[in-house]
Amino acid sequence: MYNTRIHPYFSIYGRLYSKDDLLELGYSLIKEGEEFEMHIGGFILDWIDSSPTILVKTSGSTGTPKDIALKKEQMVNSALATGNYFNLTSKSSVLLCLPATYIAGKMMLVRAMVLGLDIHFVSPTSSPLEFVDRSFDFGAMVPMQVANSLSKLNLIKKLIIGGAPISNSIREELKGIDNSSYETYGMTETITHIAVKPLNNKMAKNTPFTVLPNIEISTDARGCLVINAPNISDEPVITNDVVDIISTKEFYWLGRFDNVINSGGVKVHPEHIEKVISNYMDIPFFVAGIADEDLGEKVVLVVENGVKEDIKQTLDTITDFKKFEKPKSIVVLKEFIRTESGKIQRFKTLSLLKT
Template sequence: MASYNPHHAFRVNGRLTSGENLFEISYSLIKEGEEFEKHIGEFLLDWIDGSSTISVKTSGSTGTPKTIVLKKEHMVNSALATGSYFDLAPESSALLCLPATYIAGKMMLVRAMVLGLNIYFVPPTSNPLEDTNRSFDFGAMVPMQVKNSLPNLHQVKKLIIGGAPISASLREDLKNVSNASYETYGMTETITHIAINPLNTGTGFESSFSILPDVKISVDERNCLVINAPKISDETVVTNDVVELVSEKEFKWLGRIDNVINSGGVKLHPEHIEKVLSKYLNIPFFVIGVEDEELGQKVVLVVENTSKSDIHKTLDKILEFKKFEKPKAIMVSKEFKRTESGKVQRQKTMSLL
């Protein structure tokens, strides 16, 4: 059986952790910890159980959640690539504030074990830095956590952000934070990120993703990204993400092909329209295509628990929309349907309207 013993410098909340006492720590978390700590303990035991694979749930943001099986060897390779890119040395400190039930949280633990990091974990709340004064060399958050943590974000020297699109307003806010924040592109099948976009190191709003070493990219006939990364996946990963290849190592993400709106024969990407709107709307919203007799589909703005009249006034002021991009209608949902990790489920939300 394969052995995946942690690095000799691996620490949990400051406590030096060897293969021998990792069982004890894991069982303690499962038996006595809070709910999020139980998941951490369970994953740590799964990692050292002698098996060569791990079962991981996908988030279900674009469809039905499913369980896929990943090789631990590939997870180790992913952790090594991240450590190399971000120059993470043994005994560097790391913050885990994501649930260990999904790949992003699991990989923070794997990076700590593989690279010998000192990992501290806090409850995976919307404001994870609220109750800690400690500084960290490395961490990972979703955009909602970043937004709520802005006053304290300097506590995380190098921060990767993923799981959902980053709004234009948050990108602007990050330029004023004295840390290094990076937008990531990836998915469960690629064991989190395979491409990085620095956010507050002088890059602009429309900057592109740069792929990590040992990754090759191309597009299929739909202009969707195809990923060939043998060190982290035995199979080529064909995505539903429409991209523009800038070079053989860079791409711009345009949106999900599942979400494309065909309005009057013009293909529109809701994600692009949402980027424009995010400069003006500081509320939960998304854009979707709805059947229309004249256009085939029309652009509709869906907002959460907000007055339509206020939104109409805002839309009238926006001059950046191209042909057919301005929403033709506004719909109000009392509450969006979301996955456990906080991603908005567009179709499920629409089915309730």
């Protein structure tokens, strides 16, 4: 049995809502709202019921999507930690432009209800600020939304960005925008972000992630990040993210363990190669390893709707590759397989090569 407490200053579009009001609102959104509002209404009803847990779907970017149960008490703790880190106080204004079907959108609602924020909704399109004409204290976006909102991004004073890799071109653009933008590290199992790093300063490229309060980090035998955060998870969260820990509170993310390519006995992180290539290419692509008789695995560049000859010419101009990093071949596919939230599903997309 969970007794949901709603902050007395929680409001939607400036109107205060009590727990009783939310019951009526939830049903109204489900019955009469647009599709994205129906999901918001459904989550509100789940949040205020007596169950101590919420079922949340993982994104499926690194495996099959699955439902996991998160404790509401731990979701509250996550909201409090975010509020403390970003100095969000009651009556601060926040924009929800992510779908409430996944953890990032759900937690924006939780933060508003727990911290007493004034939340506004817009459809979670690829250009969410298109019709927005006012400023907000806080918001969250995925990189694709950021790329399509650069001219109006100053309307969100503090912006967290996650859900997919951020391209080098976006990183450069953010340095000239008059707001505070942060890259986040986290996952559904950690109830969104557990670490952030600023993106606006000129040294942002070499800045490590800094973990939020009450979180301890370490690595396992594979060099992958282990997160010990008793306020948000009953057990340590063992990730598949290879990291370089530089202090008890800071780390560099190197790449996914399950993406590592063993080429001629050298372990290569495709994410690093992608960062290099993204300085020269702005079409969708990713780097992967495929079987090779001589090397065991060879590095290949997989591109969506590109011209192979042009891409080869671009690769030949790049001098930043280390040994074994330059792609040995280029594969062009008509369309990548993506999750509902827009993340490229590498392994499923690679399976297209065999069909």
